[in-house]
Amino acid sequence: MDIVDQAKHFVAEKVVNMPKPEATIIDVDLKGFGLDGITYLAKIDVSNPYAVTIPIGEIAYKVKSSGRGIATGSIPDPGSLKANDKTMLDVTIKVPHSLLISLIRDIGADWDIDYELELGLIIDIPVFGNFTIPMSYKGEMKMPTLSDLFRGNQTADMAAEPADA
Template sequence: MADKSDEESKGGFLDKVKDFIQDIGEKIEETVGFGKPTADVTDIHIPKINLERADIVIDVLIKNPNPIPIPLIDINYLIESDGRKLISGLIPDAGTIHAHGSETVKIPVCLIYDDIKSTYEDIQPGSIIPYKVKVDLIVDVPVLGRITIPLEKTGEIPIPFKPEIDIDKIRFNKFSFEETVATLHLKLGNKNDFDLGLNDLDYEVWLCDVSIGGAELEKSANIEKNGFCYVDVPITFRPKDCGSALWDMIRGKGTGYSMKGNINVDTPFGAMKLPISKEGGTTKLKKNKEDGEEEEEDDDEE
């Protein structure tokens, strides 16, 4: 049987060994300088947005204070609006953060508007909805082990609505059967809760099912939210190709037309390319005043 004093000696020795190991560990940690990484959501941008989807990129800046690289094991992300999930996902094995370095990790997310609208009926096209991005970064730090770094960022995102377009009237400056130079007086409507800065149009016009080609915008215009504006667009076409529509134009009668194409606009959320179309419209072709001739007023002119 061991002497009591021997047991006390052994106990005291083991305690000293534990203290020594703990001291050594603390000194190593202090010397090497292991610490928790830090992170921040530095930016959320929308590189592409249209009527169907929005591509979102979340920039997360991660700083590693440690003398060795640390692996970024997983990234969990969630985008919600008013507490309701819009999209979530997981990015495994997201890379490595360099020693004593920093790196911006980009998290690509795609929001499909049909999925959102089918789930949340109160989210209407043309509206701006608030969102909250939640990101959990899981890193593996020597000595400290696995650490989860939670991040949050709020903002707003639009649900774009298709612009409306009408040919208010067609006014010609030079008329001949071979070539007519005219001006399309277009009315553009914006049912979105944000302004549209019109930069360019890309479209084709049909008069009585006969294409008269496209036109280019001469100057930019601003369409205020839930408002409309008028723009004049020059166009050149051959009336003799229009068939029976030509005689309706000469007589000043209403002429059926259709339009289809796209407009390029600037918005507070970035550039957008939005489709425009009009089927079964009716407009008039009027001649400008020449040689003292009085111009007829359109019946439907505002």
């Protein structure tokens, strides 16, 4: 092996073993509901092991229930990750009523929907380039009742637990 190959091998090994940012979905709650659909809020805890601030390019999400996608979207340029610290991110997820109606069988007697939330946090790390941190979260969405809609009650929530990413 010549010196150039040794240098490439050394750099590649160091890059593979470098710490990378990690993220976890902490909680998902009902944020509100209206005529256009229901809005949920996912809270994400992201740790940045680097001594520099890292810009977040995009957060992409997909909500599934019974194996079907019920909501997808993305949040472009949601900010940046603090250097050597944890950053809490809020991700707003809109689910149209029309898609919830299609899941009426799952709602059943207990008035909830089993779901899986998949999130991808896309960050731009110097040397690595774009890096996606995948996350997953499973739980059940408690649906607002008709009386909740008329009273403006927004206290329903989503019971859930993190899934393995």
